Amino acid sequence: MENRTPPDPRLLRNRSRLGHKIRYALTHPGRVVPHLRRAGRDGWLRLKHRGSHVAFYRAVMASDTARSPEAAVGGVPSHARWLAIGQMQYDYLAGHGLRPEDRMLEIGCGNLRAGWRFIEHLEPGHYYGIDISPDILIEAKKTLVRYGLQRKVPYLTPVENLKLDFLPDSWFTVVHAHSVFSHSPLHVIDECLAHAGRVLAPGGFFDFTYDRTEGHEHHVLGEDFYYRTETLVRLAEKHGLTAHVMDDWERLPHGQSKLRLRHPAPTA
Numbered sequence: 714m715e716n717r718t719p720p721d722p723r724l725l726r727n728r729s730r731l732g733h734k735i736r737y738a739l740t741h742p743g744r745v746v747p748h749l750r751r752a753g754r755d756g757w758l759r760l761k762h763r764g765s766h767v768a769f770y771r772a773v774m775a776s777d778t779a780r781s782p783e784a785a786v787g788g789v790p791s792h793a794r795w796l797a798i799g800q801m802q803y804d805y806l807a808g809h810g811l812r813p814e815d816r817m818l819e820i821g822c823g824n825l826r827a828g829w830r831f832i833e834h835l836e837p838g839h840y841y842g843i844d845i846s847p848d849i850l851i852e853a854k855k856t857l858v859r860y861g862l863q864r865k866v867p868y869l870t871p872v873e874n875l876k877l878d879f880l881p882d883s884w885f886t887v888v889h890a891h892s893v894f895s896h897s898p899l900h901v902i903d904e905c906l907a908h909a910g911r912v913l914a915p916g917g918f919f920d921f922t923y924d925r926t927e928g929h930e931h932h933v934l935g936e937d938f939y940y941r942t943e944t945l946v947r948l949a950e951k952h953g954l955t956a957h958v959m960d961d962w963e964r965l966p967h968g969q970s971k972l973r974l975r976h977p978a979p980t981a
């Protein structure tokens with residue numbers, strides 16, 4: 714007989730529902746005013762950048778970065794947390810195949826929370842970071858200087874979209890996007906997956922994290938998006954990539970899930 718463990722109740726939560734919001738407000742009263750302030754700001758920014766999620770989110774990043782670059786990429790203004798999440802990403806990737814000779818593309822590199830560690834590990838010129846936010850890329854340059862990584866000559870480039878059209882075919886052996894699709898509507902992920910296969914080298918892999926739900930897919934304030942794994946696996950397949958759930962990532966104290974995409978293995 715099939716032995717199915719019931720899903721973690723956190724994976725069934727729909728954070729966009731009024732009932733959830735009321736329960737959350739009652740159990741976390743200190744977060745109500747900051748949430749309302751954020752909702753007000755986001756409402757205004759959404760109006761101003763109607764029709765473009767990327768323009769909206771770029772404005773969110775500009776506002777958050779002005780307040781605290783570390784909180785802008787991590788949600789909380791804590792240097793210890795910034796270091797810990799960067800270390801977690803680095804340790805995981807170093808333990809799952811990242812070699813100094815890899816050519817790495819980091820999508821949504823932020824202020825190099827993990828990126829500085831990748832840059833330090835990789836050979837000079839082998840790291841390419843892209844982000845929609847010029848403000849956070851200026852902070853990324855400060856991180857580079859702080860860690861004395863100029864000699865590694867990483868590329869840091871602002872982007873309008875995820876078509877990746879300025880990058881060469883079959884170039885990157887590792888593509889990494891941490892906590893980016895958790896802030897992306899499906900059409901943005903679709904665009905990324907439609908083009909990632911072109912820049913991914915044969916034998917290379919593309920790891921990304923996402924906020925997983927086992928219930929209804931939903932979003933909060935147009936900023937945090939929750940997807941079912943099968944939605945993203947199907948999207949990858951639609952674009953000719955195979956997807957593998959990285960189970961051991963789930964054991965880390967992070968909260969998001971991780972998928973690894975590859976080109977299908979060549980048939981004999």
Ligand SMILES: C[S@@+](CC[C@H](N)C(=O)[O-])C[C@H]1O[C@@H](n2cnc3c(N)ncnc32)[C@H](O)[C@@H]1O
Pocket residue numbers: 767770774785786787820821822823824825826827843844845846849872874875890891892893896897901
């Ligand atoms: C939560 S932060 C994480 C940053 C970095 N990956 C890290 O782990 O520190 C999300 C980053 O993704 C960027 N971003 C969001 N949507 C993006 C998109 N469609 N294309 C490129 N970057 C994006 C944001 O500007 C932000 O820097």
